[in-house]
Amino acid sequence: MISEKEINIFEDYLLTKNLKHSEQRNEILYIFLKHDKHLTANELYRIVQGKYPAIGYATIYRTLKLLCACGLCRELKFEDGTSRYEHLFNHQHHDHLICTKCGRFVEVVDPQIEALQEKLIKKHGFHPERHRMELYGVCKRCKR
Template identity: 70%
Template sequence: MQQAKDAFAKYLLDKGIRNSRQRHAILNIFLKTEKHLTALELYNLVKKEHPGIGYATVYRSLKLLCEAGLCRELKFEDGTARYEHLYGHKHHDHLICTSCGKFVEIIDQEIEGLQEKIFKAHGFHPQRHRMELYGVCKKCKK
């Protein structure tokens, strides 16, 4: 967690952006909440500890965190944007329970390889991809 904070501090320093009290607080709460939060959910958590911090600041900080490579914005089928931790997480895809909302991070080298093959076969220069698997988890099936 300290590494992530340092990485953010370094990013801000490099860009000449200030590591303000608010940004620091928002990063802290983001880091200690290992969930795929929406901006609103994060705002509500932040508000508990720091009632003065506004919605807009949370939004702006989330953008900054993404730029700094600490988090990634995911848009889901229902249109909501959720933010996930990137620092210390390898590239991964998601397996999602449509009943309880559970997220499982998936890494499958075989699939990654096949994706590369598809890019090549169509003459594309690969940039990124997203894969989401939707189903019903063990608990919810019962």
């Protein structure tokens, strides 16, 4: 399920930045790619630990930085302060709809909203770059 393309993106990034390969980086990259979820640094750390107990916390953070820098992932900061790392490859832009009871969340996009957001930014004389939208509510399961 891991796409060769994602690995190439990482490889190319190392190359262009004159960075080196390492087993740790590989291990973290593969584990990150295998888990197509929004993991926290800590969750990733624990999974990596399972296979590679010697790996340090700092290396997780360092590699997550690389993954973000090369465009494979991005850091999401939620309201409660937790940071989660989200896959970017083959995932077009989206926002999040989050259940306030159970924390479950869904990726959502609405082209109309997207268009209006850009319009709103321009109306205030800004040059649009990006946005962040989180919708909160109670999900079907928690509603009853």
